[in-house]
Structures are given as C-alpha cells and as structure tokens.
Amino acid sequence: MSWQRTSWVWRWVVLAAGIAGWQLWASAARSSFFPPPSAIVARMHRLWFSGPAAHAFLTPDATANLLPSLGRVLSGLAIAAAIGVPLGIALGRSPVVTDYLNPLLQFARALPVVTMAPVFIVLFKLGTQMEVATIAFGTVWPILLNTIDGAASVDAVQLETARAFRLSRWERLVWIVIPAALPKAFAGLRLSLSLSLILMVFAELVGASNGIGYEMSNASNSFDMTLLWSTIVLLGILGYLLNELLGGAERLILAWHTSHRERE
Amino acid sequence: MLEVTGLTRAYGRGDAAHVAIDQVNLSVAQGELVSIVGPSGCGKSTLLRCIGGLIVPTAGQVVLRGEPVRDVPDGLAVVLQDYGRSLYPWLSVRDNVAMPLRRTTRSRAARRKAADASLAAVGLSGVGEKYPWQLSGGMQQRVAIARALACDPVLLLMDEPFGSVDAQTREDLEDLVLRVRRERDITILIVTHDIDESVYVADRVIVLTPGPGRVRADLPVRLPWPRDQIATKELPEFVRLRTEVSRLVRNREDAAVAGESPARAKSEA
Numbered sequence: 001m002s003w004q005r006t007s008w009v010w011r012w013v014v015l016a017a018g019i020a021g022w023q024l025w026a027s028a029a030r031s032s033f034f035p036p037p038s039a040i041v042a043r044m045h046r047l048w049f050s051g052p053a054a055h056a057f058l059t060p061d062a063t064a065n066l067l068p069s070l071g072r073v074l075s076g077l078a079i080a081a082a083i084g085v086p087l088g089i090a091l092g093r094s095p096v097v098t099d100y101l102n103p104l105l106q107f108a109r110a111l112p113v114v115t116m117a118p119v120f121i122v123l124f125k126l127g128t129q130m131e132v133a134t135i136a137f138g139t140v141w142p143i144l145l146n147t148i149d150g151a152a153s154v155d156a157v158q159l160e161t162a163r164a165f166r167l168s169r170w171e172r173l174v175w176i177v178i179p180a181a182l183p184k185a186f187a188g189l190r191l192s193l194s195l196s197l198i199l200m201v202f203a204e205l206v207g208a209s210n211g212i213g214y215e216m217s218n219a220s221n222s223f224d225m226t227l228l229w230s231t232i233v234l235l236g237i238l239g240y241l242l243n244e245l246l247g248g249a250e251r252l253i254l255a256w257h258t259s260h261r262e263r264e
Numbered sequence: 265m266l267e268v269t270g271l272t273r274a275y276g277r278g279d280a281a282h283v284a285i286d287q288v289n290l291s292v293a294q295g296e297l298v299s300i301v302g303p304s305g306c307g308k309s310t311l312l313r314c315i316g317g318l319i320v321p322t323a324g325q326v327v328l329r330g331e332p333v334r335d336v337p338d339g340l341a342v343v344l345q346d347y348g349r350s351l352y353p354w355l356s357v358r359d360n361v362a363m364p365l366r367r368t369t370r371s372r373a374a375r376r377k378a379a380d381a382s383l384a385a386v387g388l389s390g391v392g393e394k395y396p397w398q399l400s401g402g403m404q405q406r407v408a409i410a411r412a413l414a415c416d417p418v419l420l421l422m423d424e425p426f427g428s429v430d431a432q433t434r435e436d437l438e439d440l441v442l443r444v445r446r447e448r449d450i451t452i453l454i455v456t457h458d459i460d461e462s463v464y465v466a467d468r469v470i471v472l473t474p475g476p477g478r479v480r481a482d483l484p485v486r487l488p489w490p491r492d493q494i495a496t497k498e499l500p501e502f503v504r505l506r507t508e509v510s511r512l513v514r515n516r517e518d519a520a521v522a523g524e525s526p527a528r529a530k531s532e533a
C-alpha cells in the first residue's frame with residue numbers, strides 16, 4: 001500500500017521535474033523550434049479552452065477541430081468493434097472456416113493501413129467518410145484477431161458442462177462464449193485505440209478541412225511552432241484520457257477477470 | 265433405470281482408431297450408487313460421457329428410464345473433475361448454481377431462490393454473492409454439486425469429482441454425496457481412480473479393464489449404512505473389498521482368476 005503511494009507521488013514528481021527542466025532549458029535557449037511549456041499551455045488555453053462555461057469552456061476553434069477529430073476516432077473505433085467482435089466470435093467458434101481464412105486475415109493485417117488511404121480517398125473522396133474508413137479499416141484487425149483467439153480458447157470443460165445442463169446454442173453463446181472471449185476482445189480494443197489516434201492524425205494530414213491533424217498541418221505550413229507543439233501535447237492528453245476511459249470500462253465490465261487474474 | 269448394452273466408442277477410423285470402451289454392458293437400478301474404477305486410460309470418462317449423451321457411441325446403446333439416450337437426457341446432471349474449469353468465473357456463485365435452471369424456470373427470482381436452497385443443501389449458505397474463485401477448492405466443488413442438484417436430477421454423473429482436493433476435504437465431500445443420496449431418491453454414477461473411495465461410497469463397484477475398457481468385474485458392496493469414514497473403513501469386509509478391487513485394477517493375471525468370470529457371465533446373460 002505504502003509502496004504504491006510512494007510510486008504514485010514519485011511519478012508526478014518526475015513528470016513535474018521533466019516539465020520544469022524543459023521550461024528552464026527552453027527559456028534559456030530561446031529556440032524558436034522548442035517553445036517553453038508555459039507558452040504551449042498558454043496557447044492551448046487561449047485557443048481551445050477559454051470558451052464560455054456554457055460550452056464546457058471550449059472555444060469555437062475547439063468545437064470546430066477537436067470535436068470532429070474525436071468523433072472520427074470514436075466512430076472509426078465503434079465500426080471496427082461492431083464488425084470485429086461479432087465476426088471474431090463467429091470465426092473463433094468455427095475453426096475450419098478460420099483455417100481457410102487465416103492466410104487472408106494475416107495478409108490483410110500485415111498490410112500497412114496507410115497504403116490503403118489512397119484507395120479510400122478514391123472510394124470516399126476527401127473528408128470524414130474517408131477518415132473514418134481509414135481508422136475503421138486499420139483498427140479492426142487487432143480487435144478481430146484477438147477476439148478470434150479469445151472465442152477459440154473457451155474452455156472445453158465449461159462448454160461441456162453447459163451442454164450437459166442443456167443450455168441452447170444461443171444461451172451457450174451469450175452466457176459462456178461471449179463472457180469468456182471478452183477479456184481478449186478488450187485487449188484488442190486497447191491496441192486499436194492507440195492505433196486509431198495515429199490513423200486519425202494521418203488521415204487529417206492527408207485531407208481534411210478541420211480536425212487536430214488539419215490544425216497541425218496548418219501550423220507546420222505557417223511555421224507556428226507553438227501551435228504545432230500545442231496540438232502534439234493535446235494528442236498526448238487525448239490518448240491518455242481515452243485509454244483511461246477504456247481501462248475504466250474494462251474494470252467495470254471485466255471486474256471478475258481482473259480480480260481472478262490477480263489471484264493466479 | 266439405466267441399461268447400457270454393447271456400448272463401444274472409438275476415436276478415429278480404420279487401423280488408427282483408438283477404442284476407448286468396448287462392448288460395455290451394465291445396468292443400474294433406481295436409487296443405486298455405482299462407482300466405476302479402472303486404471304487410467306481405461307475409458308471411464310468416455311463411458312460416463314456416452315451415458316450422459318455428451319458423446320455419441322460408435323455402437324451399442326444407453327437406455328435411461330425406457331428411453332434411448334441420443335442427446336443429453338432430461339433429469340441429468342454432471343459434476344466434472346476440474347471445478348476450477350467447470351464453474352464460470354464471470355458469474356457469482358448463485359448465478360452459477362442457477363444456470364441449469366434457465367431451461368425449466370422462467371422467473372429469475374425463483375431461480376435464485378432454488379439456487380440458494382441448493383447451496384444451503386451442500387452447507388454453503390451465504391456465499392451466493394461471492395465469485396467461485398474467491399472460494400477454496402473444496403467449496404468450489406460443493407458449488408459444482410449444488411449446481412448439479414439445483415435442477416433436481418434423477419441421474420447424477422460424477423467424473424472424478426474429488427480428484428483435485430485434499431484428503432480431508434475429499435472425505436467430507438464423499439459424505440456429502442452420501443447424504444444427498446439419502447435425502448433424495450437419486451441415482452448416482454461416480455467415476456474415480458481412488459479405490460477406497462469407490463468402495464466407501466458405493467452399492468456396487470464396477471471395475472474396467474485397461475483400455476479398451478471392458479467390464480472386468482461387477483462387485484456388490486455389502487457394507488452397513490450409514491457409512492462412516494473411520495468405522496466403515498475398519499471393517500474386514502471393507503478391507504477385503506478394497507484389496508480385491510485393488511488387485512483387479514492393478515494386476516491382470518490375478519484379475520483373470522478373481523474377477524473376469526462373473527463379469528463375462530453377466531454380459532452374456
């Protein structure tokens with residue numbers, strides 16, 4: 001217990017020291033490429049978070065750029081999960097079909113998703129559809145492959161017991177296969193989450209008329225280094241928050257699994 | 265109540281086929297507790313799964329209460345060896361026990377009530393809210409027994425149910441099974457590799473040959489009821505029986521003299 005507290009405190013101390021070090025160095029060096037953190041934070045505040053309380057302190061610039069980016073990430077992930085989890089469970093329970101499909105799956109997964117972006121640009125034109133498609137296509141693989149793995153490794157004794165109690169196919173799916181496969185599906189979702197942020201920025205750099213990636217591209221073109229760093233810091237914070245959110249959901253839904261694992 | 269005739273189960277086909285059980289005949293009366301012992305690999309578990317309709321026999325048939333078993337029959341419950349793997353870790357103990365009631369009982373409240381009653385019957389009142397992995401091995405196996413009893417089965421199949429608990433817990437669980445049998449009119453088949461256990465709990469001990477499993481001997485156990493872990497095991501009859509079963513399980517040559525003839529006479533009858 002006390003060990004955890006110390007490590008928690010120390011983590012913040014190290015973080016604060018790192019930022020302070022950067023601040024000192026950047027103020028001394030006066031480099032135009034590396035603005036001090038104070039300038040970055042001030043810019044972030046002025047640009048995005050100094051809006052009216054009624055808008056949750058978001059400025060018009062924030063609603064015009066942060067919310068579309070967030071929307072793309074979440075809808076891309078939602079599509080990937082909506083396809084990946086059910087398909088993964090279906091494939092995981094049909095080893096023969098998976099055997100046939102495996103080369104195809106491995107090939108598709110190995111394909112760097114950025115190479116598909118030109119295809120999506122042709123298919124969907126530049127804009128939100130193309131961006132969401134890129135995110136969904138890129139993030140579906142970790143979810144799909146992990147869920148297949150999870151559904152395929154459902155314990156045979158658990159399934160046999162369910163059969164002996166004459167649970168129908170549907171009941172076995174809902175009460176045994178899905179809960180047993182969920183921890184793996186969540187592991188895939190975690191991988192996909194960090195991937196989705198990368199793809200979001202990439203897709204917006206390629207072609208968007210708003211979004212965080214669009215702001216980055218603007219900042220870079222106009223050599224506005226403070227704005228560029230602001231978007232980078234914002235992406236870091238966004239990634240951290242989304243990851244925490246998913247972790248919270250996982251702890252809530254898979255409470256049995258995490259405590260179970262800690263026991264073993 | 266249960267008639268098994270010519271039951272054969274092979275895995276694989278042709279020359280490579282592995283015959284797990286071969287021409288097994290046995291008959292169990294209503295309310296009887298029969299234990300099945302044999303060396304490892306003699307097809308005990310295969311036999312139990314065929315009787316339970318979980319696997320389809322290659323030949324022969326199982327008739328339960330006059331009905332041929334083709335799928336898992338009504339009124340059947342199982343307790344499998346590995347409690348850690350047969351209970352569902354994502355469900356509370358109560359929901360685990362209530363699981364087999366889904367088919368018969370619509371109301372969730374009624375299922376929970378039945379589950380609690382079943383837990384109480386195995387001496388586990390008040391743990392319904394916990395998760396299985398929060399309980400000791402012996403308690404988990406009690407939960408598995410409570411779950412099997414919840415749907416009020418007529419036939420209970422137990423596959424090495426106490427293989428993974430310590431000796432003291434094992435004796436408690438054996439006595440629990442005997443008490444359950446006394447309180448309900450239930451027919452029980454226990455597969456075990458523990459010779460003392462096979463004699464202690466049973467009305468009859470069936471010894472299988474090493475694979476492919478055939479019935480080598482069918483021995484009535486004439487020990488007084490109620491049985492007692494210490495007093496019963498001191499009786500000369502217990503010692504004689506356990507020695508005989510032990511010899512049948514371990515040693516083929518001796519067994520041919522001691523056991524094969526009655527089994528063969530029975531199967532040919």
